[in-house]
Amino acid sequence: xxxxxxxxxxxxxxxxxxxxxxxxxxxxxxxxxxxxxxxxxxxxxxxxxxxxxxxxxxxxxxxxxxxxxxxxxxxxxxxxxxxxxxxxxxxxxxxxxxxxxxxxxxxxxxxxxxxxxxxxxxxxxxxxxxxxxxxxxxxxxxxxxxxxxxxxxxxxxxxxxxxxxxxxxxxxxxxxxxxxxxxxxxxxxxxxxxxxxxxxxxxxxxxxxxxxxxxxxxxxxxxxxxxxxxxxxxxxxxxxxxxxxxxxxxxxxxxxxxxxxxxxxxxxxxxxxxxxxxxxxxxxxxxxxxxxxxxxxxxxxxxxxxxxxxxxxxxxxxxxxxxxxxxxxxxxxxxxxxxxxxxxxxxxxxxxxxxxxxxxxxxxxxxxxxxxxxxxxxxxxxxxxxxxxxxxxxxxxxxxxxxxxxxxxxxxxxxxxxxxxxxxxxxxxxxxxxxxxxxxxxxxxxxxxxxxxxxxxxxxxxxxxxxxxxxxxxxxxxxxxxxxxxxxxxxxxxxx
Amino acid sequence: xxxxxxxxxxxxxxxxxxxxxxxxxxxxxxxxxxxxxxxxxxxxxxxxxxxxxxxxxxxxxxxxxxxxxxxxxxxxxxxxxxxxxxxxxxxxxxxxxxxxxxxxxxxxxxxxxxxxxxxxxxxxxxxxxxxxxxxxxxxxxxxxxxxxxxxxxxxxxxxxxxxxxxxxxxxxxxxxxxxxxxxxxxxxxxxxxxxxxxxxxxxxxxxxxxxxxxxxxxxxxxxxxxxxxxxxxxxxxxxxxxxxxxxxxxxxxxxxxxxxxxxxxxxxxxxxxxxxxxxxxxxxxxxxxxxxxxxxxxxxxxxxxxxxxxxxxxxxxxxxxxxxxxxxxxxxxxxxxxxxxxxxxxxxxxxxxxxxxxxxxxxxxxxxxxxxxxxxxxxxxxxxxxxxxxxxxxxxxxxxxxxxxxxxxxxxxxxxxxxxxxxxxxxxxxxxxxxxxxxxxxxxxxxxxxxxxxxxxxxxxxxxxxxxxxxxxxxxxxxxxxxxxxxxxxxxxxxx
Numbered sequence: 001x002x003x004x005x006x007x008x009x010x011x012x013x014x015x016x017x018x019x020x021x022x023x024x025x026x027x028x029x030x031x032x033x034x035x036x037x038x039x040x041x042x043x044x045x046x047x048x049x050x051x052x053x054x055x056x057x058x059x060x061x062x063x064x065x066x067x068x069x070x071x072x073x074x075x076x077x078x079x080x081x082x083x084x085x086x087x088x089x090x091x092x093x094x095x096x097x098x099x100x101x102x103x104x105x106x107x108x109x110x111x112x113x114x115x116x117x118x119x120x121x122x123x124x125x126x127x128x129x130x131x132x133x134x135x136x137x138x139x140x141x142x143x144x145x146x147x148x149x150x151x152x153x154x155x156x157x158x159x160x161x162x163x164x165x166x167x168x169x170x171x172x173x174x175x176x177x178x179x180x181x182x183x184x185x186x187x188x189x190x191x192x193x194x195x196x197x198x199x200x201x202x203x204x205x206x207x208x209x210x211x212x213x214x215x216x217x218x219x220x221x222x223x224x225x226x227x228x229x230x231x232x233x234x235x236x237x238x239x240x241x242x243x244x245x246x247x248x249x250x251x252x253x254x255x256x257x258x259x260x261x262x263x264x265x266x267x268x269x270x271x272x273x274x275x276x277x278x279x280x281x282x283x284x285x286x287x288x289x290x291x292x293x294x295x296x297x298x299x300x301x302x303x304x305x306x307x308x309x310x311x312x313x314x315x316x317x318x319x320x321x322x323x324x325x326x327x328x329x330x331x332x333x334x335x336x337x338x339x340x341x342x343x344x345x346x347x348x349x350x351x352x353x354x355x356x357x358x359x360x361x362x363x364x365x366x367x368x369x370x371x372x373x374x375x376x377x378x379x380x381x382x383x384x385x386x387x388x389x390x391x392x393x394x395x396x397x398x399x400x401x402x403x404x405x406x407x408x409x410x411x412x413x414x415x416x417x418x419x420x421x422x423x424x425x426x427x428x429x430x431x432x433x434x435x436x437x438x439x440x441x442x443x444x445x446x447x448x449x450x451x452x453x454x455x456x457x458x459x460x461x462x463x464x465x466x467x468x469x470x471x472x473x474x475x476x477x478x479x480x481x482x483x484x485x486x487x488x489x490x491x492x493x494x495x496x
Numbered sequence: 497x498x499x500x501x502x503x504x505x506x507x508x509x510x511x512x513x514x515x516x517x518x519x520x521x522x523x524x525x526x527x528x529x530x531x532x533x534x535x536x537x538x539x540x541x542x543x544x545x546x547x548x549x550x551x552x553x554x555x556x557x558x559x560x561x562x563x564x565x566x567x568x569x570x571x572x573x574x575x576x577x578x579x580x581x582x583x584x585x586x587x588x589x590x591x592x593x594x595x596x597x598x599x600x601x602x603x604x605x606x607x608x609x610x611x612x613x614x615x616x617x618x619x620x621x622x623x624x625x626x627x628x629x630x631x632x633x634x635x636x637x638x639x640x641x642x643x644x645x646x647x648x649x650x651x652x653x654x655x656x657x658x659x660x661x662x663x664x665x666x667x668x669x670x671x672x673x674x675x676x677x678x679x680x681x682x683x684x685x686x687x688x689x690x691x692x693x694x695x696x697x698x699x700x701x702x703x704x705x706x707x708x709x710x711x712x713x714x715x716x717x718x719x720x721x722x723x724x725x726x727x728x729x730x731x732x733x734x735x736x737x738x739x740x741x742x743x744x745x746x747x748x749x750x751x752x753x754x755x756x757x758x759x760x761x762x763x764x765x766x767x768x769x770x771x772x773x774x775x776x777x778x779x780x781x782x783x784x785x786x787x788x789x790x791x792x793x794x795x796x797x798x799x800x801x802x803x804x805x806x807x808x809x810x811x812x813x814x815x816x817x818x819x820x821x822x823x824x825x826x827x828x829x830x831x832x833x834x835x836x837x838x839x840x841x842x843x844x845x846x847x848x849x850x851x852x853x854x855x856x857x858x859x860x861x862x863x864x865x866x867x868x869x870x871x872x873x874x875x876x877x878x879x880x881x882x883x884x885x886x887x888x889x890x891x892x893x894x895x896x897x898x899x900x901x902x903x904x905x906x907x908x909x910x911x912x913x914x915x916x917x918x919x920x921x922x923x924x925x926x927x928x929x930x931x932x933x934x935x936x937x938x939x940x941x942x943x944x945x946x947x948x949x950x951x952x953x954x955x956x957x958x959x960x961x962x963x964x965x966x967x968x969x970x971x972x973x974x975x976x977x978x979x980x981x982x983x984x985x986x987x988x989x990x991x992x
Contacts, residue, residue, distance in 0.1 A: 019545045022538065023519060030522060030735075034530065038721035038738030042518065046736060049515045053549070225534035239526075240542060242534030 003073060006066040007081055010088070011282065013063045018281030019240075020054045026239035033229045033247060064092050080284060087283035087464045090163065097146050106139050110410040117408035124396045126379050129408060134375045136410045137368055144369070154369055157413030161290045162420060164467040171362065174419050177482040178359035181352060181489070182389060188340045188352060188493045197335035198328050203255035203321075211321045212248055212262040218317065219300075219448050221246075221266045225273070234261045236268035236297075241280055244269040256337060260301050267300030268293060270452065274460025283464040290414070292459065292468045294421025295428060302351040302422075303429045303488070304451075306337050309443040338492070342390040344399045351422070352489055353390060358419040360385040361404070365412050424472055426485035428459065431476045499569060502562040503577055506584070507778065509559045514777030515736075516550045522735035529725045529743060560588050576780060583779035583960045586659070593642050602635050606906040613904035620892045622875050625904060630871045632906045633864055640865070650865055653909030657786045658916060660963040666912050667858065673915065673978040674855035677848060677985070678885060684836045684848060684989045693831035694824050699751035699817075707817045708744055708758040714813065715796075715944050717742075717762045721769070730757045732764035732793075737776055740765040752833060756797050763796030764789060766948065770956025779960040786910070788955065788964045790917025791924060798847040798918075799925045799984070800947075802833050805939040834988070838886040840895045848985055849886060851918055856881040857900075857911040865908060920968055922981035924955065927972045 027047050035043060057063070071089040074082050113132035120129045144153035154167045162170075203211070209230070216228055221244075231247040238244050246265035251257045271293055279285030287293050304310050311330040319327035340350045346357040364381060367373035373381055382401040383393055394400030406414050432454050433439050442450055458475045472480045490496070523543050531539060553559070567585040570578050609628035616625045640649035650663045658666075699707070705726070712724055717740075727743040734740050742761035747753045767789055775781030783789050800806050807826040815823035836846045842853040860877060863869035869877055878897040879889055890896030902910050928950050929935050938946055954971045968976045986992070 016545060019542045022542050023523065023546065026522065026526060027519065030526065034723065036719060036721050036723060036739055038718075039736050040738075042736035042738055046515045046518050049512060050519065222534075223532065225532050227530065227532060240535050240538035242536070242538055243532055245532075 001066075001069070003070060003076055003081075006070050007077075009062060009066045010070070010084070013057060013060060014281040017054065017057050020050060020057065022238075022240040022243075024050050024054060025237050029237045029239055029245055032231045032233075032235070059095065064096070067092050083465050084282045084284055091283075094147060094160070097148070098143065099146075102139070102142065102146065106136075106143070106410060109135050109139060114405065114409045117402065117405065121398055121402045124398045124402075126397045126402060129402070130375050133378075133407060136407070137375065137412070139410065140412045141369060154366055154413060157369075158416065159413075161414050161417050162468060163289055164469060165289075165291070165416075165420075167366065170416050170420065171366070173423070173480065173482060174355070174359050174362055174416060177419065177423065177485065178356055178389060180482060180486050181355055184486070184489055184493075184495060185340060185342065185352065187495050188489070191493050191495070192335075192340065195335040196332060197339065198332040201255065201326065201328075203326070205250050207321050208250055208255055208258045211317060212259055214317050214321060215259060215314070216262060216266060218313075218446050219263075219266065220452055221269065226269060228262065234265050236265040236272065238269070238272045241277055244273050260305055260337075263305040264297040264301035267297035270300070270455065271296040271460055274452075274456040275463055276461055279463060285463050288462070288464045288466070288471060289468040290417035291420035291424060292471065294418055295424035296421075296455070296459070298351075298421050299425040299429060299455075303425050304443060306334070306351065307440070307443065308334050309440040311337070312444045313446050340493075342392055344386070344390075344392055344394050345403055347403075355419045355422055355485075356389040358415050360389055361406075361415040362419075365407065365415065369412060420468075420480070423480060423482055423485050424468075426488040427472060427476045427478070427480070428455070429488065430484045431458075497562075497565070499566060499572055502566050503573075505558060505562045506566070506580070509553060509556060510777040513550065513553050516546060516553065518734075518736040518739075520546050520550060521733050525733045525735055525741055528727045528729075528731070555591065560592070563588050579961055580778045580780060587779075590643060590656070593644070594639065595642075598635070598638065598642065602632075602639070602906060605631050605635060610901065610905045613898065613901065617894055617898045620894045620898075622893045622898060625898070626871050629874075629903060632903070633871065633908070635906065636908045637865060650862055650909060653865075654912065655909075657910050657913050658964060659785055660965060661785075661787070661912075661916075663862065666916065667862070669919070669976065669978060670851070670855050670858055670912060670915050673919065673981065674852055674885060676978060676982050677851055680982070680985055680989075680991060681836060681838065681848065683991050684985070687989050687991070688831075688836065691831040692828065693835065694828040697751060697822065697824075699822070701746050703817050704746055704751055704754045707813060708755055710813050710817060711755060711810070712758065712762060714809075714942050715759075715762065716948055717765065722765060724758065730761050732761040732768065734765070734768045737773055740769050756801055756833070759801040760793040760797035763793035766796070766951065767792040767956055770948075770952040771959055772957055775959060781959050784958070784960050784962070784967060785964040786913035787916035787920060788967065790914055791920035792917075792951070792955070794847075794917050795921040795925060795951075799921050800939060802830070802847065803936070803939065804830050805936040807833070808940045809942050836989075838888055840882070840886075840888055840890050841899055847918070851915045851981075852885040854911050854915040856885055857902075858915075861903065861908050861911065916964075916976070919976060919978055919981050920964075922984040923968060923972045923974070923976070924951070925984065926980045927954075 024047065027043065027050065031040075031043050031047075067085060067088045070077065070081075070085045074085060077085060109132065113129065113136055116129045116132050120126070140157055141153060144156035147156035147159070149156045152167050155165075158165050158167060158170065209228075213223075213228060216226075217223065221228075225242045226244040226246065229245070229247045230249060232249060234247045234249050236244070236246045246262065246269050248258045248261040248265065271287060275285045275287065277285065308330065311333045315327060315330050315333070338350070340352045342353050342356070343349055346354065346361075349357055360382070363385060364373065364378065367381070368375065368378065379397055379401050386392055386394065386400070394403075402408075406412075432451070436442070436450050436454060439451065442448065459471065462471060466474060469480055472478070476484075520543065523539065523546065527536075527539050527543075563581060563584045566573065566577075566581045570581060573581060605628065609625065609632055612625045612628050616622070636653060637649060640652035643652035643655070645652040648663045651661075654661050654663060654666065705724075709719075709724060712722075713719065717724075721738045722740040722742065725741070725743045726745060728745060730743045730745050732740070732742045742758065742765050744754045744757040744761065767783060771781045771783065773781065804826065807829045811823060811826050811829070834846070836848045838849050838852070839845055842850065842857075845853055856878070859881060860869065860874065863877070864871065864874065875893055875897050882888055882890065882896070890899075898904075902908075928947070932938070932946050932950060935947065938944065955967065958967060962970060965976055968974070972980075
């Protein structure tokens, strides 16, 4: 068959897969936001059916054969088609290495483990989930063998989330970052001793939601192509072209956490929206990695959202939603949303100590995977690492090793992408500031257009054209490294 | 193959069809309630794909063959299986008579006609939609020939909405109803001259929504298995088991219209919820006809919702949502929500004059289908019938022949089901009152359990076990007729 026939086959099948994927996304979004409780069992059956329809199409021999054939004729293709075929070949090869029995066993074990974790966590009961974690680790080790690797089994797992990344580079990078941040923390806290942050305050849920919507509109999240709703766990989802939905949650003790959660998810949505719509169903229209995705959410949540310029922009909006009754001094507000304080819970951590939580998890999962640490020893190793990096100890496993769902649902190699996102966000921002010298003024005045333009041109529009490392290199003329993030922290807190 | 093997095949395939149908319903619900505007084009593609997946399964030769084989061995089957096979055979035979080219042409023409109607209506421009209506009529005539009929082509169309119904019975029935109602209207209006209905009042949209929710809860619409949202056109939809969603709309001039719209859709949802869940995917778990469906919505909206007992029940709820500031006298409220006044627009008509709008449409579509009336003559025939039955004349076609979408999207034979619903609602209510002598007291005190129980036992739980006529006969020991409705109106307005 001719190249053009094969390409037509591929693009047609990708389009159908994209439609089904959109439907799947809607089923999940609705379940988290709108669905009444009694519908859960029926929804699970609908999702299972749709997943099997998707799987059938993704493993359609006509698609796989076309990809294999064209991959072998790669040099004959146009550049864009060549990239599409390269990425599809990558996906197909990975999928083909995993027998369906393994995939099914992993899914089943993960589901059982998740259920066990849900019930064990409130009971502070590590022993009851230990066997599940052991099974999931064994399955991850088997998966690494099936996928193959050069020297580190971990690479085979990391690759699922951060394609092309190698722990030989990511590991030392994050360890250096951890060390440098650890040294900065006491200096920051010393600096903070002189701060006079805004006193605790209250905003009703309605006011918080109004603020979130207003900020969304002002920063360019259009409600003509998006939604903002409330859920227990915030997320961003795109159930189809022109449809970018985000959610947030409310915490009584912290009335701005809903706003920062909104900014985080808006960052993810901006990335999805910025991907080339005409390539939506092909790798050219898809996000390149979790690390880059997270760079976009953290850029908006932390780097922009906690900047002095943004808080000046925010002040009149706070005044507007509170009918003038709440109009805090931007500097006092800045000091409030930038408190750095080592703590126990990753998801509540400030932007400086956050990466230390990640380094701890990366060290531990590497040790577990390489059999240098047993699951039984994990809780005490956890406490040891928390003492070392953060100087805190969880009173019980609930807020210690059981705090995150990731391992207990089988995800090993995922955590590093959070810190890679943070590194990349700092690198992108530093570069952006060089190229857009008036960026802070723009933010202060609520003009986010140059920022969106820069992100679209430099990051979003490329889809999976370049690997994440290559993308960073092209944007920032530098290999991914921790320096920009360290400079960002130093500058922010006025350290030497 | 053995009967049990064939039955297993059938039930398995029906289950998959049900899951896909649920997904389709969710795509539509989301589109009407939640979806951002820019997502429309993508959603259309997703729906088209899902429709084609559904069509493939519904016309799966393995399913059709199993149905045909078992239909021929019907006497060997258990009663329930026999009914399932009988109804599936009915559906399959109808579907097989329509070549896919015809179905596609009809769908295409209907879509074009709908678009033309949308733009023609505000412009009062009948001429521009005339050719579309002519094409759709020709397609309906062709469809009647393809389906087949004994004496009346109309029967082949009516049967799609009200299985087994014949215009030779429905026609005279609705004409008698029209004549009798026409005679009652002057008497009612004379009676109303002495009424002192509640003066116009206002309720904010938020208060209206709160009232709707409160009433829903009190009448047994559980939000654990349902939702209430706002849309331009209200509807009820069940996107899966345990999931019954309704919508309402708000009209500034009539602050209770949102409540009556909610009651209407809740009636539909109660029917869906009352169908046997264990048979959800088979005809035994599906509604029997549009007429019976409408009987349930009209029972709640009009027969119950506009009764003195219900308005007494409503008074404290109105007081509650208005923080005590609005607590109208129930009789004055009754007089307000029961004004009978011939008018131009079907969907705004009161419950007495409503059926006259239907009779007009039935007469006209019969004449059109049988070539006794040309489409060109339709506007003047419309005006003539409105003068005859209602004594009103539309100032322009916008509020005349162009007011309803039905014909312009190809639906001929649909309108009678609205009045059949009304007849059935009155018959069911009369029977219910005989069997439940304290029914009014129950409604007054907010105890809707006996009512739900009666409806479930007598109507809902049977699914498609009986035809609508047979169902009415079993419930009410009588053929469907207009007498109960006439008695209901006479009693309500204290006529002789």
